[in-house]
Amino acid sequence: LAKTTQPISMDSYEGQEVNITCSHNNIATNDYITWYQQFPSQGPRFIIQGYKTKVTNEVASLFIPADRKSSTLSLPRVSLSDTAVYYCLVGDGSWGKLQFGAGTQVVVTP
């Protein structure tokens, strides 16, 4: 499975856009990029998944450049409730041995 690298923490103010970039230089052809959000003492929650270019849903956007060696999760107009740890994962959909990295702690303040 491709190793991922993402910032340990990011701070933001309410109403701002937060962009978290994840590096995955060894991504394989069949791999998808998936982002999860985790609040304290809760299970990770699926946010968005993509393979290439741009994916958008009601919660976030995911930008993937042509070489797919990185991806950026964009959270528009964050609120206090977006304070959480965000994980970037890369895998081919079989998900066996899927290992989470340290994630990015996002703190949103008023």
Next chain:
Amino acid sequence: DSGVTQTPKHLITATGQRVTLRCSPRSGDLSVYWYQQSLDQGLQFLIQYYNGEERAKGNILERFSAQQFPDLHSELNLSSLELGDSALYFCASSAPGVPLHFGNGTRLTVT
């Protein structure tokens, strides 16, 4: 609500004891995954089952075992418990190609 149900939510037990954690996957999901999350560590993959068969194994201790039953629910058995086994244990389920959906975990406290 992810659709993945874990019981119990909390478990307090003493060192040396044995406990069983239960997971009911989302309807239709054949794969079940177990993860451990300690305070000072991230999510550690333990084991995956697919339709009753072990599919992948991570850093699961020999004192730990799991199984998936014909109705697809899964149990994680932890024995000879040590203080360091105190953690949140998460179960996730998925269908092929579909992202994992996690339950809200079982918090195990070993005293």
